[in-house]
Amino acid sequence: MIIGAGIVGSTIARELSRYYLKIIVVEKKSDVAFGSPTKANTGIIHAGYDDKPETVRAKLCSKGNAIWHKIAPEVGAPFKEIGSFVVALKEEEMSVLKEFKERGEKNGVPDLEIIEGHEELLKREPNLNREAIAALYAPTAAITSPYELAIAMAENAMENGAKILLETEITDIMVKKGELRSIQTNKGRIRTSYVVNAAGLQADEVSAMAGIDSFNIHPRKGEYYVFDKVLNGFVKHVLFPVPTPISKGIVVAPTVDDNILIGPNANDVEDKNDSATTSRGLDEVFSGALRLMPKLAEKKNIMIANFCGLRPETDTNDFILESYDEVRGFVNAAGMRSPGLTAAPAVAQTVAALLRKSGLEMSEKDSFSPFRKPIDQSVRRLAIERAKELIARDPTWGHVVCRCERVTEGEVLEAIRRGATTLDGIKFRTRAGMGRCQSGFCTSHIIKILAGELGISVKDVTKRGGNSRLLLYETKELLRRAGLDD
Numbered sequence: 001m002i003i004g005a006g007i008v009g010s011t012i013a014r015e016l017s018r019y020y021l022k023i024i025v026v027e028k029k030s031d032v033a034f035g036s037p038t039k040a041n042t043g044i045i046h047a048g049y050d051d052k053p054e055t056v057r058a059k060l061c062s063k064g065n066a067i068w069h070k071i072a073p074e075v076g077a078p079f080k081e082i083g084s085f086v087v088a089l090k091e092e093e094m095s096v097l098k099e100f101k102e103r104g105e106k107n108g109v110p111d112l113e114i115i116e117g118h119e120e121l122l123k124r125e126p127n128l129n130r131e132a133i134a135a136l137y138a139p140t141a142a143i144t145s146p147y148e149l150a151i152a153m154a155e156n157a158m159e160n161g162a163k164i165l166l167e168t169e170i171t172d173i174m175v176k177k178g179e180l181r182s183i184q185t186n187k188g189r190i191r192t193s194y195v196v197n198a199a200g201l202q203a204d205e206v207s208a209m210a211g212i213d214s215f216n217i218h219p220r221k222g223e224y225y226v227f228d229k230v231l232n233g234f235v236k237h238v239l240f241p242v243p244t245p246i247s248k249g250i251v252v253a254p255t256v257d258d259n260i261l262i263g264p265n266a267n268d269v270e271d272k273n274d275s276a277t278t279s280r281g282l283d284e285v286f287s288g289a290l291r292l293m294p295k296l297a298e299k300k301n302i303m304i305a306n307f308c309g310l311r312p313e314t315d316t317n318d319f320i321l322e323s324y325d326e327v328r329g330f331v332n333a334a335g336m337r338s339p340g341l342t343a344a345p346a347v348a349q350t351v352a353a354l355l356r357k358s359g360l361e362m363s364e365k366d367s368f369s370p371f372r373k374p375i376d377q378s379v380r381r382l383a384i385e386r387a388k389e390l391i392a393r394d395p396t397w398g399h400v401v402c403r404c405e406r407v408t409e410g411e412v413l414e415a416i417r418r419g420a421t422t423l424d425g426i427k428f429r430t431r432a433g434m435g436r437c438q439s440g441f442c443t444s445h446i447i448k449i450l451a452g453e454l455g456i457s458v459k460d461v462t463k464r465g466g467n468s469r470l471l472l473y474e475t476k477e478l479l480r481r482a483g484l485d486d
């Protein structure tokens with residue numbers, strides 16, 4: 001059993017699906033990648049130079065980066081190796097660049113280079129702050145779409161035999177004489193001898209259910225702005241400032257979909273469900289971004305969205321990746337704060353080793369296939385010949401439902417066939433609703449398609465499952481309720 005279908009749980013499921021095992025992922029939300037950290041982060045596959053070499057994070061970050069280079073293309077997830085800069089604006093920041101370079105080399109990060117002189121920097125990053133004096137260049141840093149990556153890993157795990165139970169919440173874990181027996185969920189009890197806890201922000205609560213209550217997870221919020229893709233090309237690399245003690249600092253970076261992302265700030269909050277951005281936090285993000293790229297001040301009117309994510313922080317600031325003699329078969333993959341997305345495949349390999357050490361028999365399947373086909377994006381990418389072929393076969397591929405991102409009905413139908421049941425599920429698989437109009441145009445089309453395919457009323461279509469229905473009353477019913485139907 002794997003608890004949690006975020007990037008960590010999905011990647012562990014895919015790793016374990018190489019073996020003859022019965023794998024079940026249990027996720028309380030209505031889709032994969034709906035947890036805050038996986039759906040709302042910066043999407044950077046970090047090179048791995050900033051964590052101290054003795055930490056688990058350092059050991060797994062550069063390793064995870066190398067593995068993603070191989071497996072993100074295998075599962076057809078977006079991945080661009082664009083490189084990153086840590087930018088020094090003052091002489092006194094130079095020592096941090098040197099320290100990071102040394103640390104990175106100890107952590108096994110290849111090809112790190114300190115670039116000095118603003119002329120050279122501006123040649124590589126023309127809109128960078130002209131006061132920049134040097135930068136640590138890490139060519140292996142990459143960008144991805146974190147939710148698409150998690151969905152791709154989950155789909156590939158399922159293709160290799162894993163099962164994912166959605167809307168299934170673990171409420172208790174039964175342990176007898178130091179052995180795992182079963183888990184209790186809101187839908188019944190499941191017998192199991194091995195449990196991997198990848199429950200993100202709730203990993204401390206889940207661990208306590210098994211009797212391991214040695215850590216707490218506290219949420220740290222990070223807020224972002226997204227710029228419209230008319231700015232495509234304005235930023236070429238991932239740009240970091242010299243970091244603060246609690247975060248990597250406010251980043252300016254392109255996304256894999258040609259937008260620009262700025263953020264995140266880092267503020268501790270109480271509530272693990274807090275999903276609100278704040279005007280103060282967003283101001284902090286904007287002024288942080290201007291330090292690296294003052295020219296963004298002229299672009300404020302082409303921001304199209306803001307959002308926030310919660311980091312699952314622990315008191316030690318490090319990942320908790322452990323098995324336990326006192327609860328045999330229980331493995332924690334907890335405290336997965338940044339760089340958890342980057343480290344996920346290395347975390348998955350470590351979890352496999354911990355399970356083996358705990359007695360799980362694991363023999364490799366010949367039938368494992370690492371490859372997954374992504375949803376065809378030929379229309380969106382204007383690959384005209386292939387688009388024509390698709391449309392000739394099925395005209396829904398010629399019906400554009402999201403104009404901003406050029407997403408067709410064919411893609412939406414394919415997303416539903418692959419498991420999407422909500423508006424956000426479609427959005428994360430196809431990008432419908434992520435463009436300039438932020439779903440103003442496509443929502444009604446997608447609600448109708450979802451209702452038709454799922455055989456439900458349009459009133460039962462939700463944004464993200466649970467109580468998030470979008471249409472509450474038909475107009476006539478509302479008028480009648482208000483006594484205005486005459």
Ligand SMILES: Cc1cc2nc3c(=O)[nH]c(=O)nc-3n(C[C@H](O)[C@H](O)[C@H](O)COP(=O)(O)OP(=O)(O)OC[C@H]3O[C@@H](n4cnc5c(N)ncnc54)[C@H](O)[C@@H]3O)c2cc1C
Pocket residue numbers: 003004005006007008009026027028029033034035036037038039040041042043044045046168169170171198199200201202203206221222223264308309310311312336337338339340341342343
């Ligand atoms: C602002 C921010 C920026 C970041 N930027 C980066 C970055 O650029 N690069 C990088 O490498 N990392 C980054 N990270 C870190 C990265 O996002 C996380 O490490 C990663 O997403 C953690 O994934 P997860 O699967 O452990 O957790 P989650 O995404 O939280 O998944 C856990 C899942 O468990 C489910 N769950 C919880 N309790 C239960 C239960 N009782 N029963 C069933 N299911 C349950 C939840 O619903 C959830 O879906 C960032 C994080 C944040 C918040």
